[in-house]
Amino acid sequence: DTGVSQDPRHKITKRGQNVTFRCDPISEHNRLYWYRQTLGQGPEFLTYFQNEAQLEKSRLLSDRFSAERPKGSFSTLEIQRTEQGDSAMYLCASSLVRGFGAGVRNEQFFGPGTRLTVL
Amino acid sequence: AQKITQTQPGMFVQEKEAVTLDCTYDTSDPSYGLFWYKQPSSGEMIFLIYQGSYDQQNATEGRYSLNFQKARKSANLVISASQLGDSAMYFCAMGSVNNFNKFYFGSGTKLNVKP
Numbered sequence: 001d002t003g004v005s006q007d008p009r010h011k012i013t014k015r016g017q018n019v020t021f022r023c024d025p026i027s028e029h030n031r032l033y034w035y036r037q038t039l040g041q042g043p044e045f046l047t048y049f050q051n052e053a054q055l056e057k058s059r060l061l062s063d064r065f066s067a068e069r070p071k072g073s074f075s076t077l078e079i080q081r082t083e084q085g086d087s088a089m090y091l092c093a094s095s096l097v098r099g100f101g102a103g104v105r106n107e108q109f110f111g112p113g114t115r116l117t118v119l
Numbered sequence: 120a121q122k123i124t125q126t127q128p129g130m131f132v133q134e135k136e137a138v139t140l141d142c143t144y145d146t147s148d149p150s151y152g153l154f155w156y157k158q159p160s161s162g163e164m165i166f167l168i169y170q171g172s173y174d175q176q177n178a179t180e181g182r183y184s185l186n187f188q189k190a191r192k193s194a195n196l197v198i199s200a201s202q203l204g205d206s207a208m209y210f211c212a213m214g215s216v217n218n219f220n221k222f223y224f225g226s227g228t229k230l231n232v233k234p
Contacts, residue, residue, distance in 0.1 A: 033221065033222075039225075041226055041227075042210050042212070042224030042226050042227050043164070043222075047223065055139070055220065056221065056224075077193075094163070095219065097219050100216055100217055100219065104171075105169045105171060106214075106219045108154075108164045108166070108222060109166065110156075110163055110164035112162050112163045115162075
């Protein structure tokens with residue numbers, strides 16, 4: 001399977017603990033995105049990388065959140081001092097952005113997500 | 120600011136019939152792309168169809184077609200000949216085609232296909 005993979009699929013933690021999620025994008029893709037999805041809502045953008053550079057962060061990404069993409073391959077999302085409000089599905093997506101303009105599709109391919117439950 | 124609105128929280132359709140899922144959007148960006156994704160209960164988002172803002176014709180991908188009305192800022196998804204496997208959440212999303220930095224998603228429509 002050469003799709004986007006995420007690990008772990010499920011994580012249960014206690015409030016105040018730190019957690020780290022991993023995303024492995026499709027190998028030739030140059031962009032990697034993190035989204036958060038709460039129950040009954042669509043995904044919300046958190047941050048994205050162009051190769052190893054983190055180019056944009058949403059204001060949803062508080063100081064307790066940090067994301068990295070060393071060497072432009074896999075990415076990690078760490079949440080420090082978790083709170084119950086952090087409980088959500090964390091989705092990773094990747095894309096191969098070849099160009100810009102409305103004629104270029106540049107769809108994002110999503111992984112299965114990591115479901116975080118903070119007790 | 121960009122915004123996607125999906126006003127149908129849930130829809131039912133009989134197997135083999137067609138169904139339309141509504142999506143309206145708001146953006147000040149003259150160049151944008153509209154995407155539809157399917158999310159089964161397993162959680163993975165599956166790309167279905169894309170429409171660029173300057174496309175003259177409505178996009179089609181197999182049983183999926185997009186009814187794009189630019190003046191009304193709507194991009195409705197039409198699924199023809201519904202199958203039981205079509206039961207899932209469906210999300211409309213929009214992205215700027217100048218940088219593809221992020222997608223904005225609607226709140227989704229839960230489609231149930233009845234046998």
